[in-house]
Amino acid sequence: MIIRPMPLFFVVLWSTGFIAAKYGLPYAPPMSFLILRCLGAVLILLPVVLLTGAAWPRGRIRHVAVAGLLLQAGYLGGVWGAIKLGMPAGLSALIVGMQPILTAIAAPLIGEKVRPRQWLGLGLGLCGVGLVVAAKIHLNGLAPAAIALCVLALLSITAGTMYQKRFCPTFDLRTGTVIQYATSALALLPFAVLLEGFGPRMENIQWTPQFLGALLWAILALSIGAIFLLFRLISRNDATRVTSLLYLTPPTTALMAWLMFGEKLSMLGLAGMVVAVLGVAFVVKK
DSSP, X not given: OOOSHHHHHHHHHHHHHHHHHHHHGGGSOHHHHHHHHHHXXXXXXXXXXXXXXXXXXXXXXXXXXXXXXXXXXXXXXXXHHHHHTTXXXXXXXXXXXXXXXXXXXXXXXXXXXXXXXXXXXXXXXXXXXXXXXXXXXXXXXXXHHHHHHHHHHHHXXXXXXXXXXXXXXXXXXXXXXXXXXXXXXXXXXXXXXXXXXXXXXXXXXXXXXXXXXHHHHIIIIIIIIIHHHHXXXXXXXXXXXXXXXXXXXXHHHHHHHHHHHOOOOOHHHHHHHHHHXXXXXXXXXX
């Protein structure tokens, strides 16, 4: 059974990802931003590892690194790149919101079984997400590359969740995340250099207070806080139950955008929030 406070904190922190993107992406290209985010997490966690003598995942470093490439570089690079190319946040949330369905389909590969009640909950959750983001979806001028990047992000986070659950469900979060973020930064570096002009002087970044705030939040709250919670949930619960929590991300983000930016919150969106919560309840209840 998922511990109640833990998924709540995870959903709230994970939902701030779109808020951080809204604040940070106007001042930095997506791959460059993500490299700084990964390196910032490494710089914070590596001294902690050295001071505490945290154990490295010997014999599983390669598996941890592969899971990190999928969960960090693939997912975040895809979503943030798509948003930068003009992908509406609502449509991005709807596409990535397919992850719990894909995870449930692939569940037998890691020895998990999805019960009929959970399938009902997954369907309700997806419908709820659709209702929440319906008013924010538009396709005018949308580049095919943006759609491709978002689909890549969906496949990447789904594969990463399944891979980590299968090959390295438990490891010391301090050393494991250092491995994952260092690997992801290296993977994203060629794209940032070739496509965004990223270099040692980082002249392609505007170091405004808004950007610094978004970067610090992305490092501390998302790269460390939310990811630590996600990995803990994956180690203790079925992958389908964990990923179903992502259905709560668009409703939570919509509430945050309403409070912080005054974005419209329709009755249809409110109904979608209720449906999404009901769907997750069906999935996580044993």
